[in-house]
Every structure is written in structure tokens, then in C-alpha cells.
Amino acid sequence: MMYQYFVWLSILTFGPIPLFSLQVKDPKCRYRVQLPVASWHTAYDACAENNRTLVTITSLTEMYLIDLVLQEVDELFLTPLIYSHSTGVWIKAFLRSSTNESMLENCKSLDPQLPVKISDAGPSDMVCLYYNRTEQNFITDDCSQEKMFICESNSEELEACMKDTAKESLKDEVPFKFCLDTVYNSVTSEEQCEKICREKQSCYTFTYSSDCKIYRLKDDSTCSMGRYPPPMIKHKSFFMHSATNYPVSSAKPLTEWCPELTEEVIQEKIDNIQKNLTVNPKETNQYIRTLTSAPDDRQSAKNIGIVGVSVISVVFGIIILSDCINVVKGIQNKCTR
Numbered sequence: 353m354m355y356q357y358f359v360w361l362s363i364l365t366f367g368p369i370p371l372f373s374l375q376v377k378d379p380k381c382r383y384r385v386q387l388p389v390a391s392w393h394t395a396y397d398a399c400a401e402n403n404r405t406l407v408t409i410t411s412l413t414e415m416y417l418i419d420l421v422l423q424e425v426d427e428l429f430l431t432p433l434i435y436s437h438s439t440g441v442w443i444k445a446f447l448r449s450s451t452n453e454s455m456l457e458n459c460k461s462l463d464p465q466l467p468v469k470i471s472d473a474g475p476s477d478m479v480c481l482y483y484n485r486t487e488q489n490f491i492t493d494d495c496s497q498e499k500m501f502i503c504e505s506n507s508e509e510l511e512a513c514m515k516d517t518a519k520e521s522l523k524d525e526v527p528f529k530f531c532l533d534t535v536y537n538s539v540t541s542e543e544q545c546e547k548i549c550r551e552k553q554s555c556y557t558f559t560y561s562s563d564c565k566i567y568r569l570k571d572d573s574t575c576s577m578g579r580y581p582p583p584m585i586k587h588k589s590f591f592m593h594s595a596t597n598y599p600v601s602s603a604k605p606l607t608e609w610c611p612e613l614t615e616e617v618i619q620e621k622i623d624n625i626q627k628n629l630t631v632n633p634k635e636t637n638q639y640i641r642t643l644t645s646a647p648d649d650r651q652s653a654k655n656i657g658i659v660g661v662s663v664i665s666v667v668f669g670i671i672i673l674s675d676c677i678n679v680v681k682g683i684q685n686k687c688t689r
């Protein structure tokens with residue numbers, strides 16, 4: 353995870369302030385902060401629907417990176433986004449209530465360095481973890497509570513920071529109205545306008561026709577993108593407020609995330625091991641040995657070999673020698689003639 357070291361370095365050097373303007377592709381743009389709020393299970397599936405995963409925070413570095421992303425999102429709003437402060441953001445981690453063991457979806461324990469705070473959240477066997485950016489810690493809550501969430505790209509590659517979305521599938525309602533922020537008259541191309549938007553923290557989206565218009569999100573019902581808003585808009589990819597709610601997912605019990613060691617589960621494990629042991633017959637040593645000769649280091653074997661070689665040498669030697677004698681005799685006969 354190279355980008356983590358890059359992020360660490362910039363945090364250590366400059367502090368957790370978004371100092372740099374966004375690059376075309378940026379470590380922050382692997383993440384997408386999503387609204388409307390949703391239950392943990394719905395959020396999990398909503399990310400998967402977009403070929404992404406609910407954000408995994410496995411180190412403090414990643415936690416600080418998430419802070420930077422949330423700060424970037426704040427900048428898109430004239431009044432800072434209250435959601436992440438008031439509800440927290442869901443992350444891909446949960447806690448087994450019976451043991452207070454916090455874990456990732458594959459049931460691996462969470463890095464003990466990460467600050468987890470257990471708050472009582474009912475009698476359920478599983479409670480979910482959200483990130484409180486004010487306290488910079490992870491707190492447990494009932495998984496059915498609705499919160500903002502962050503999806504993360506499945507790929508380690510950097511992602512583009514501007515994204516195309518159909519205008520109609522983005523929320524453009526109070527308090528998330530697209531409001532004209534600045535007009536640039538001397539801009540001569542769409543690419544230039546896009547660059548201005550990408551590098552300007554307050555810009556969420558832009559339009560370019562004869563001039564370059566930059567839009568921010570505001571709690572103002574009088575705002576509008578004009579009479580004919582474009583059908584597709586290009587916007588900052590790290591924030592997306594879907595116009596419609598996500599399909600609601602039913603809660604999956606802890607046993608489905610982390611199967612207990614029941615007889616069935618053990619049998620499944622045994623079957624898997626057996627499958628792994630049942631190898632292709634053409635790969636067995638026995639088969640390979642029929643095709644190659646094996647070295648034999650015993651002295652008796654060597655002795656037998658030596659005797660064999662000697663016998664063969666003597667026999668061939670006699671034959672060749674007798675031939676030699678004939679040849680020599682022949683030559684002698686020719687010379688004396």
C-alpha cells in the first residue's frame with residue numbers, strides 16, 4: 353500500500369490539513385462518502401453494488417486518510433456537513449457482543465492499536481462499528497441505525513477525482529442544492545474548467561458553455577443549475593448523495609460472517625483439506641519416477657554398477673582389441689608388399 357506511506361509523510365510534514373489541491377488521480381479519491389444515511393447492512397450492499405466495499409480501516413494511517421477525505425467533503429458545503437459529526441460514518445468492522453471482540457468481515461481481529469469504544473447497543477449478537485471523527489475513535493452501535501458511510505475502491509490503483517453521473521440520480525434538494533459559486537469568463541475549454549473545479553475545494557460540479565460555472569452545495573432553495581441542466585454532470589468523485597434510497601438489505605447474523613465451529617463447519621473444513629490433498633495423479637512422485645531415474649547412494653548398488661561396467665568394458669575391450677590387432681596386421685601386410 354504505497355499510498356499509505358505517501359499519506360503518512362504528508363501528514364507528518366504538513367499536519368492533517370488538505371494543503372494540496374487534488375490531482376487528476378489522488379489517494380483520497382479511492383474513497384466515496386455516501387448519502388443518504390443507511391443501516392450498516394444496507395451500506396455494505398450499496399458499496400458492493402458499485403463494485404466497491406464498505407471502507408476498511410486497518411491502521412491509524414487509514415484513519416487519518418479518512419479524516420482528510422471527510423474534510424474535503426466538508427469544503428463542498430457552505431455550511432459544513434452535519435451528518436458525519438452527528439451520526440458518524442459506518443466502516444467495515446463489527447463486534448461480537450459475547451466476547452467484545454472487534455473484527456473485520458473475515459473475522460480477523462481488528463488492529464489493537466485502533467481505538468475502539470464499546471457502548472451498550474442492545475442484546476444483539478453483533479454490533480457494528482462507526483467512526484467518530486470528533487473523537488477519532490470507533491464506537492459500537494446497533495447495526496440497524498442509519499448513518500453516512502464510505503465506500504472504498506477494490507483496486508489499489510489511484511482513482512480519478514472527477515466522475516460523470518446522470519444529474520437525475522444525484523440529490524439536488526435542500527440542504528444539498530447545487531448553487532452557483534463563481535463564474536470564470538476567460539476559460540476557453542471544458543478541460544480547463546474541469547481543472548479549476550478539481551483544484552477548488554468548494555467546487556462540487558461545473559458546467560462549461562461559453563463560460564465556466566462552478567457549483568457548490570448550499571442549503572438554499574432558490575439555487576438552480578439553470579433552466580436546462582445538463583443530463584450528465586461531472587463532479588468530485590469522493591462525495592455522492594444518491595437521489596433515491598438504497599434497496600434495504602436484511603441483517604445478516606454474526607454466524608454468517610463468522611461461522612462457529614459446529615459439526616457442519618468442521619466437516620466443510622475437512623472436505624476442503626481432502627480436496628486439496630486429492631491431487632492430479634500425473635503430479636504424483638510415483639508417476640514422475642517412471643519417467644526419470646532416481647539416484648541410489650548405497651555402496652552395494654555402486655559395487656554392482658562397477659562390476660557391470662567392468663564386465664561390459666572387458667567384453668567390448670576384447671572385441672575392439674582383436675579388431676585392432678587385425679587392422680594393425682592388415683597395415684603391416686600392405687607395407688611389406
Ligand SMILES: *[C@@H]1O[C@H](CO)[C@@H](O)[C@H](O)[C@H]1NC(C)=O
Binds near residue numbers: 401402403
Ligand atoms: C461491476 O463489475 C461488473 C463486472 O466487472 C460490471 O459488469 C458492472 O457493470 C460493474 N458495475 C458498476 C456499477 O460499475
Ligand SMILES: *[C@@H]1O[C@H](CO)[C@@H](O)[C@H](O)[C@H]1NC(C)=O
Binds near residue numbers: 437439440484486491
Ligand atoms: C462523537 O464524539 C463527540 C465528542 O465526544 C460527541 O459529542 C458526539 O456525540 C459523538 N458522535 C457520535 C455520533 O458518536
Ligand SMILES: *[C@@H]1O[C@H](CO)[C@@H](O)[C@H](O)[C@H]1NC(C)=O
Binds near residue numbers: 449450452470
Ligand atoms: C464488553 O464491554 C462492555 C463495556 O465496556 C462491558 O460492560 C461488558 O461487560 C463487556 N463484555 C464482556 C463479555 O467482556
Ligand SMILES: *[C@@H]1O[C@H](CO)[C@@H](O)[C@H](O)[C@H]1NC(C)=O
Binds near residue numbers: 624628
Ligand atoms: C486449499 O488450497 C487452496 C489453494 O491452494 C488454499 O487457498 C486453501 O486455503 C486450502 N484449503 C485448505 C482447507 O487447506
